[in-house]
Amino acid sequence: MKLSYDAETDSLYIHISDSQAADSxxxxxxxxxxxxxxxxxxxxxxxxxxxxxxIQSIVVSNLPLRELQAA
Structure with missing residues (x-):
């Protein structure tokens, strides 16, 4: 899962998987x-x-993480 924020458009996208969206x-x-x-x-x-x-704070709790990255 990945969170992406675009300050220019003030939009937050939560990527649940790497699959392409076909419907919304x-x-x-x-x-x-x-x-x-x-x-x-x-x-x-x-x-x-x-x-x-x-969006100023993200708290991760009790997730079975293999990896945590900040970009």
């Missing part, structure tokens, strides 16, 4: 779920992220 569904204002061809959730797009989330 806006489930709330400025929140879009992306799905693969088989219907698997592959990403979450949050527009106006600084207004909808606390």
């Amino acid at each position: 569904d806006e489930v709330a204002d400025d929140v879009v779920l992306d799905f693969s061809t088989d219907g698997t959730l592959v990403g979450i797009d949050i527009q106006h992220a600084s207004q909808k989330t606390d």
